[in-house]
Amino acid sequence: MRELARPRFAIIGATGAVGRQLLRLIESRQVPIELASLAASERSAGNGLHFRGAPHRVQALDTLDFSGIDIAFFSAGSSVSREHARRAAAQGALVIDNTNAFRMEADTPLVVPQVNASALAQRPASGIVANPDCSTIAVVRLLQPVHAVSALRSVIACTYQAASGAGLTGLQELEQSSREVLDGLPAGAEPIHNRFAAPLGFNAVPHIDVMLPDGFTLEEQKMRQEARKILGLPALHVSATCVRVPVRNCHSAAVYVRCTHPLSVAQLATLWRESPEVQVYESGAFPTPRELGSSDLVHVGRIRVDPEDGCAFWFWVVSDNLLVGAALNAVQIVEKLVQDRAFDRWSAQAERAAA
Ligand SMILES: NC(=O)c1ccc[n+]([C@@H]2O[C@H](COP(=O)([O-])OP(=O)(O)OC[C@H]3O[C@@H](n4cnc5c(N)ncnc54)[C@H](OP(=O)(O)O)[C@@H]3O)[C@@H](O)[C@H]2O)c1
Numbered sequence: 001m002r003e004l005a006r007p008r009f010a011i012i013g014a015t016g017a018v019g020r021q022l023l024r025l026i027e028s029r030q031v032p033i034e035l036a037s038l039a040a041s042e043r044s045a046g047n048g049l050h051f052r053g054a055p056h057r058v059q060a061l062d063t064l065d066f067s068g069i070d071i072a073f074f075s076a077g078s079s080v081s082r083e084h085a086r087r088a089a090a091q092g093a094l095v096i097d098n099t100n101a102f103r104m105e106a107d108t109p110l111v112v113p114q115v116n117a118s119a120l121a122q123r124p125a126s127g128i129v130a131n132p133d134c135s136t137i138a139v140v141r142l143l144q145p146v147h148a149v150s151a152l153r154s155v156i157a158c159t160y161q162a163a164s165g166a167g168l169t170g171l172q173e174l175e176q177s178s179r180e181v182l183d184g185l186p187a188g189a190e191p192i193h194n195r196f197a198a199p200l201g202f203n204a205v206p207h208i209d210v211m212l213p214d215g216f217t218l219e220e221q222k223m224r225q226e227a228r229k230i231l232g233l234p235a236l237h238v239s240a241t242c243v244r245v246p247v248r249n250c251h252s253a254a255v256y257v258r259c260t261h262p263l264s265v266a267q268l269a270t271l272w273r274e275s276p277e278v279q280v281y282e283s284g285a286f287p288t289p290r291e292l293g294s295s296d297l298v299h300v301g302r303i304r305v306d307p308e309d310g311c312a313f314w315f316w317v318v319s320d321n322l323l324v325g326a327a328l329n330a331v332q333i334v335e336k337l338v339q340d341r342a343f344d345r346w347s348a349q350a351e352r353a354a355a
Helices: 017-028 078-090 113-120 134-149 163-183 218-231 265-273 323-339 342-354
Strands: 008-012 034-040 048-051 054-060 071-074 094-097 128-130 152-161 237-244 251-259 278-280 298-306 309-319
Touching (some): 017 048, 078 128, 094 323, 113 134, 134 298, 152 218, 163 237, 218 237, 265 298
Parallel strands (some): 152 237
Antiparallel strands (some): 152 251
């Protein structure tokens, strides 16, 4: 097969919380791809970002031509993806979409490389690979090895999601909201809650994303639908309550799982210790988001078998929503494609089809 030049990439939303992590990871992991463009809204056009020691200007997305771009990481919100991702794919870029825009589309694989990398075998018909919801990624990475030895029957998840899940403005709002409580609000002022459904400082807000007619939120629906799609278990019973908590970074979840066969704490710990990029906490130790701060691993602790049902157990999982839940997963999708020489294969196929 003809050796092609290294794939060229663009980041849409390069100035955001996830976009900045994408750029940093591609650099630090020495992913063999070349920067073509960094794009954001018109507000950031002309601003500078550094990559591999060189300054790069951010351009407005509206002016970005995707021809000549092999990989377009979209990380600028669902509405931006809905408006521009299909245009990018039509111009030849493989879109890796961090938003909710296409995750449940039949022609778009929803990929966690440690779980369902086989979904990347063919170039997707849509030209888009979807990156799953940030809490769902960590949970399915722990569920899959369990299902391999004892089939999953039901999964109940309660999430405790950090402010950075709402981007850089979410982080700023957590700080301001906390200060309002500590310093006291000026007379007549209303507590701030633009990014969250209620003021987040010193609070817990059980409402992430929009409320749906059935009383669940979209975030809760994502966990149910996406877990089923990624695990390839369309009938799996999954239910969730998703709560925003005044944590800066790293999402946590308490998850209750029922399987077909009993599993001991020791068996679960062994399964997860042998899983890629998972850190298991035993003997009463547990991960917390504040202590993790930032991490490339899925951290699991508080593993307990239900004393009233030997086929059921709880675990507590903490993972970095900006990395494991977003940028790292997207980068690992690309690393897998590069490792499999998918871009070379797909170009050769396209050339053959055009000849
Ligand atoms: N944060 C997380 O933990 C996480 C996890 C998984 C998935 N995601 C998803 O990833 C996406 C980005 O999240 P984030 O946390 O990085 O948000 P963020 O910090 O608010 O960053 C948003 C980015 O999108 C850009 N943008 C906004 N409107 C735009 C427009 N009309 N045209 C072009 N660019 C535009 C912003 O550019 P400016 O700087 O110019 O405004 C910025 O670069 C969201 O869809 C989010 O749901 C986030």
